[in-house]
Structures are given as C-alpha cells and as structure tokens.
Amino acid sequence: MFDNLKIMWHQGKQFIPDVTNAKVPGIFRGRPIITIADVDEATLADLCPTHAISTQPVSIDLGKCTFCGECSVQFPDKIIFTTDYHLSTNVREKLIIHEGDENPITVDPKVVRKEIHRLFGSSLKLRQVSAGGDNSCEWELNASNNVQFDLSRFGVDFVASPRHADGIVITGPISENMAEPLERCYHAVPNPKVIILAGTDAISGGIFADSPALNRDFLSKYHIDLYIAGNPVHPLTFINGVLGLVRKKGLRRLRTDF
Amino acid sequence: MTNPEYISIFNNQSILVKEIPEHNYTAFKDININLLKGNTARHCINYFGYILADKIKLICCIADDEAHKIYVSSCFVNDNEELSSFTAQNHNFEKFEREIHENFGLKYSNHPWLKPMRFAYNRDNKNKKIENYPFYSVKSEELHEVGVGPIHAGVIEPGHFRFICNGEQIMHLEIQLGYQHRGIEQLFVRKKKLLERTTLAENIAGDTVVGHTTTFVNLWESLCGHTTDSSLNFARTVALELERIAIHTGDLAAICADMAYQLGNSVYGRLRTPIVNFLQEWGGNRLAKGLIRAGKINFPFTNELAKRLIEIFDAYEPDFDEITEKLFMLPSALSRMEKTGVVTYNEVLEIGTVGMSARMSGLNRDIRYSHPYNHYTSIKHTPIIKNNGDVYARAQIRKEEIKQSIIYLRELMTKVPEFKKPENISLNPMPDTFVISMVEAWRGEICHCAITNENGDLLIYKIKDPSHHNWMALAQAVRNNDISDFPICNKSFNLSYCGHDL
Numbered sequence A: 001m002f003d004n005l006k007i008m009w010h011q012g013k014q015f016i017p018d019v020t021n022a023k024v025p026g027i028f029r030g031r032p033i034i035t036i037a038d039v040d041e042a043t044l045a046d047l048c049p050t051h052a053i054s055t056q057p058v059s060i061d062l063g064k065c066t067f068c069g070e071c072s073v074q075f076p077d078k079i080i081f082t083t084d085y086h087l088s089t090n091v092r093e094k095l096i097i098h099e100g101d102e103n104p105i106t107v108d109p110k111v112v113r114k115e116i117h118r119l120f121g122s123s124l125k126l127r128q129v130s131a132g133g134d135n136s137c138e139w140e141l142n143a144s145n146n147v148q149f150d151l152s153r154f155g156v157d158f159v160a161s162p163r164h165a166d167g168i169v170i171t172g173p174i175s176e177n178m179a180e181p182l183e184r185c186y187h188a189v190p191n192p193k194v195i196i197l198a199g200t201d202a203i204s205g206g207i208f209a210d211s212p213a214l215n216r217d218f219l220s221k222y223h224i225d226l227y228i229a230g231n232p233v234h235p236l237t238f239i240n241g242v243l244g245l246v247r248k249k250g251l252r253r254l255r256t257d258f
Numbered sequence B: 001m002t003n004p005e006y007i008s009i010f011n012n013q014s015i016l017v018k019e020i021p022e023h024n025y026t027a028f029k030d031i032n033i034n035l036l037k038g039n040t041a042r043h044c045i046n047y048f049g050y051i052l053a054d055k056i057k058l059i060c061c062i063a064d065d066e067a068h069k070i071y072v073s074s075c076f077v078n079d080n081e082e083l084s085s086f087t088a089q090n091h092n093f094e095k096f097e098r099e100i101h102e103n104f105g106l107k108y109s110n111h112p113w114l115k116p117m118r119f120a121y122n123r124d125n126k127n128k129k130i131e132n133y134p135f136y137s138v139k140s141e142e143l144h145e146v147g148v149g150p151i152h153a154g155v156i157e158p159g160h161f162r163f164i165c166n167g168e169q170i171m172h173l174e175i176q177l178g179y180q181h182r183g184i185e186q187l188f189v190r191k192k193k194l195l196e197r198t199t200l201a202e203n204i205a206g207d208t209v210v211g212h213t214t215t216f217v218n219l220w221e222s223l224c225g226h227t228t229d230s231s232l233n234f235a236r237t238v239a240l241e242l243e244r245i246a247i248h249t250g251d252l253a254a255i256c257a258d259m260a261y262q263l264g265n266s267v268y269g270r271l272r273t274p275i276v277n278f279l280q281e282w283g284g285n286r287l288a289k290g291l292i293r294a295g296k297i298n299f300p301f302t303n304e305l306a307k308r309l310i311e312i313f314d315a316y317e318p319d320f321d322e323i324t325e326k327l328f329m330l331p332s333a334l335s336r337m338e339k340t341g342v343v344t345y346n347e348v349l350e351i352g353t354v355g356m357s358a359r360m361s362g363l364n365r366d367i368r369y370s371h372p373y374n375h376y377t378s379i380k381h382t383p384i385i386k387n388n389g390d391v392y393a394r395a396q397i398r399k400e401e402i403k404q405s406i407i408y409l410r411e412l413m414t415k416v417p418e419f420k421k422p423e424n425i426s427l428n429p430m431p432d433t434f435v436i437s438m439v440e441a442w443r444g445e446i447c448h449c450a451i452t453n454e455n456g457d458l459l460i461y462k463i464k465d466p467s468h469h470n471w472m473a474l475a476q477a478v479r480n481n482d483i484s485d486f487p488i489c490n491k492s493f494n495l496s497y498c499g500h501d502l
Ligand code: SF4
Pocket: A047, A048, A049, A050, A051, A052, A053, A060, A064, A065, A066, A067, A068, A069, A070, A071, A072
C-alpha cells in the first residue's frame, strides 16, 4: 500500500496540461515551410519516394509525404521542417503546402457537418480499424491515451465494438484483404458517424500507393471527415485534430490546476 | 570434383548466385533435413522460391549458431511436380512450404497442414479467398468454437483467431493471417530508387523500424560491395538497442494492463515516452523513421546526444527498478503470469521459434551473439535465457534485456565516433549476386535475402520477420489455458501481423 503510494508519488505530474501549445522535444518533423529559394526543382521532386513534391512552384502534399526529411537534408535552404504538429484538416487540399505558406493547418469549422459539433462535441467514441497499417500509427494512437497525452480527459475514447462507436479511425493503406472487414465495420457503426484517416498510408496509400495488393474503393464511397497527416501520426497531432473536428471553438482552455 | 552440399557463408556476405550448389529435389531435401537433425544450434532462417526461366528455383538457408555460419543450397523444380515435403520430417519448414505452395502452386504430397498462408495478391490460386479459410474443426456436442477478429477490440492490427473450447478451456487455437498483406516484397523489386526501398523497409513493421531498416541497409551495402563505416555501425547498434528498450517497456505496460494492474500499466507506459522522445531528438521521429540509411546517416550522433541519453537513463532507471521490483514480487501478478501460456523446450525446438520466443524456453537463439553484425562484433553479448516458457519468463526476459541494453548503451556513450557529413554515395548492386542479412531485433531474428540478375537488378527480395516462426508458438501456448488468459498470452508474445503478411 505505502509502496504503491510511493511509486505514484515518484511519477510526479506526468500529463501534458496544454496539448495545443506544448512543445515537442528535439527536431520533430512537422509542418514544412518551403522558401522561395531557387533550386533545381526537377531533382528535388525526383528524390521524393512518394511523389509528394510538385514543381513550378514547389509544393509538398503532406497527405503523401512520409516525413522522411530527405528533401530538407538535400535542399536545406528550400525546405525547412518546423516542429508544428498541427497537421490535421477536414479539407484535403489544405494538406498541400505551397511556397511561402507559413499558415498553420486547421480544421475548417464551416464545412463540418452541423450534427458533429452538436452530438460529439463533448463525447466521441471511436472504433479503430487497421487496414494494412504497419503498427506505427496504431502504436501512437495507443500512446495518445497514456498518462501523458491522456486523450480520454477530452471525452474521446477508443471502444471495442463498432456498435458503441460514433465513427472509425482508419490506419494503413487499406489492403485488399481488409477492404470487406472495413466496410462491414463501418456499416455496424450507427448514424451519424465520422470517418478519420490517420497517417500518410491511410490518406494516400503512402509508399504503397501503387501496390496491386490494395483496395481503396471505400474512400471514394464515403465522406471523409478528417485527415491527420504523419508517419506515424504524433499523439498531439491526433488529439488536436479530433478536437478541432468535434469542438466548435476548437480546444477550450483546459483547467491545469487539478 | 564432387558437388559440395552447400556453400557456407557469414551473415551479410555476398556471393555469386552460381556459387550456391544445386541439387535434385531429393538430395536437396535430404541435405537440409540432415543439417538440422539432432543439432539444436541449427535452424532454418529462410527457405523460398522464385521463378527463373520457367522453373522454380528453391533456396534454403540454414544458420549454424555455433559455427557462426549460414549454409545455403538450391534446387530447381517444375510447378507441376508432386514433391515430398520437408515438413513431414521437420516442422521448422511448415510455414516456408505453405508460402511456396501458395505462391507457386507447388504440390506437396505429405505436408500435414498445407493451408493458405497470407492470401497474397499474386498467389497461384486466386479462387482461394480470405473469407473461406479452411479452419480445423471438431464435430462434437461438448466443444464450441469462438471466433475473434479480423478486427480486434483494441487498437491493434487485424488477424482472425479461431478457438475450439471445452467450456472455458482452450483445446485448440488456429490463427489465420493475411489481412495486412500489402505486396511489399514485390514493391521492393518494382521500385528502383534506394530511398523508395528504404522507405519500404521502414514500413515492413512500424514497431520494428530500426530492426528491418538496419537489416535492409546492411544487406544493401554488402550487395553493393560497400564497407560500412564504423560510425554507421555504431549508430545502428545504438538505435537497435533503443528500439528494444522502448518496445520492451511498452510490452511490460501492456502485460500489466491485461492483468488489470493499473499502476504498472501507467508507469511502464509513461517510461516508454522518454526513450521514444529521445529517438525524436536524435532523428525527428519517435519510431526512428528516417534515421537509418544505406551508406550514410542524415542525423549524426553527437556527444550532446550521448549526454542527453545518460541523463534520460539516470531518470529512467530508478523509476523502472522501483515498479519492476514491485511487479515481480506482487503475488496477484505472479499468479497471473506463472505457468500461464507455457511452451516447452521441445515444442519451441519443433516449431523453430526465434528471439524471445526461443529464449523463454531455454533455446539459445540470439543473432547478436551467434551471427554478429554492426557493432555487436565488439560487444560480448550474453543472451538472456529463461526456462519456463510462460508469460512470466517472457516478462522476465524483457525486464532483464532492458537493463542489459542500458548497460551496453551507457558503455557505447563513452566512445561516440566521429561522423561524416551526410552525403549520398553511389551504391550499385553487383550482378548475379546472392546476399543474406540477419539482425536480432527486439522480437527476434529478422532475415532478408536478395538476388540480382546479370544487370544488377533485383530478381527477388525476401523478407522474414521473427513472427513468421513465432505465431505457431502462441497457438501452442494457449492450449489448455482458460480463454480469459488469451489476451495476456498474446501480449506477452506481441507478434507482428504486418511483418508476417508483408
Ligand atoms: S520529407 Fe516528404 S516531401 Fe520530403 S522527400 Fe520525404 S516524403 Fe518527400
């Protein structure tokens, strides 16, 4: 008993009070900035493993980018990765970063369906479906609920059954072999429901985009409510993305004194 | 001169394909079966086929842990031949032959369990569908079946588990995989750029980024005749041990969660964070994506990072020791772990498990000591071996390996080498070459093989995750256990779905 209290005491305060403005340690590769520096654009675009870079002018599609960082290593004056982990949006085009863009990526509240704010603003239960996911996004989604990131304090939880869920979070490029289970799971979720794509693989197929072993038809059939970029998604990216979607005024300030 | 039975090579050695002795199928089978007979220091690390001039070429690789060598032999067969299986004589080959059968339609007359393996998109028989997997079943009034998956209750990857139970007791478990199949091996051949292939390697299993990517880059450098810089050997070794610490810590958290020990779950869960955050401080990604590269590293390891890591360990260790002492003394925890999910020495030997799933039952398999690579050639690694083969043994291995890795890393931090500036060097694969590379990742042995054609283009890239061998051990472990103990058994193995399905 006293041992347990001692152990608890030794942990100190672990949770991150302000998940929106917290700084991530080190050189995290988040939202890139593309400068107007003059470079050999063809070489730059060609080095990208997932064809995320377009030219004239240069842009990067974060829905395709694997955040490998190679472009910025080879063209350090042109591409600079910031540590901004706000990489979620409900408008697919907003994941495309253009030359000179320095604005944060946000969820556009105007295109969020009315009922989402009303019904899910303070409670959102999610079913996760890994469809060819490599277990890195899954890993980070689990981390989102550890004592540091503590996702459930915002009323957001992962649940075991689609029947208890308000939406699904898809990770992975959607393998052919998972296409049907995914579809079935989606139909088992009661209406209204949201679809969230977590990670580059889910958003664009990532490095697997042209693999014949995938079946991404699901994505063209249904409305996607949220795109969360990352390889894998950072827990803070996920938390901010989901709250940005379901809460009208974004993230209300949180009590930090408990 | 008589044809030798096999060519004997080291880990990460490149040879000409034509140096691999070729036999007729019967001789090929006898040679490899005999290599394993009565010798527990040997096991099959890869056995695969590829199409060459309308025939199927089979290549079999047997590792000898005592001689620190790998024995490679080969054979040509036609896809309409009916063959007698290796598996009928040695169960180590069970999965390998199922894969060959699935991919090429080779018929085995006496394989005991010739079922689909992963329903690969390029499988030979497309009429076989994942929804019609032929499960073993028993006609009985007393027994019932429980199906779980493919989508599981937690945030984990998909796979289908079919239990046959007598009341609460599991009699039999069959694990059907393949849901995660993304066609990775074929993409390795199709995509030509090094960075594309490196990115593929990073995505084989996202919980073993360092393990698989290191295997790939070690292989690639050997295939291109490039000698690995000692600073890169250092960085890869540091990253491998950090990955081991991070995942083992997370696994201890998960084991605690499955026995409803909340305090342990929270403490181990949060202790993982400083380790993965350190990977981010070093390379910009918590799971080390972007860190390991062939011929270079974009994020040199510095003395400042070394200092940071020591600080992190200084803070990690007291908290780790405190909760670990508690957990491993707690009667309620011990009663859940001890004698739960037992796999015996004879069983792991028969299955041919690797890594932790071998060392838990007294079978010494650890590539770090048996086929050293990178910086492990200068670390005198002693594998951690337990004998009970239960959840407790698997938890103990994690506990002790974490401490051991910290000792290794503390030592390495005192001799950080000079790093060169990251620079892309030109690496060109040699023609007509075979190369094999093994790494002991946190789960166990990863093995990649590559073969090039006369132009140096890849003909085949073969990946084997430790889970390939170890899933069968999980199925064995749960027999005669209560079905409620399945989750803790599963967590204590923590096997990879995508690493298996590729
Ligand atoms: S960081 Fe993104 S855009 Fe840059 S090369 Fe890598 S994948 Fe392409």
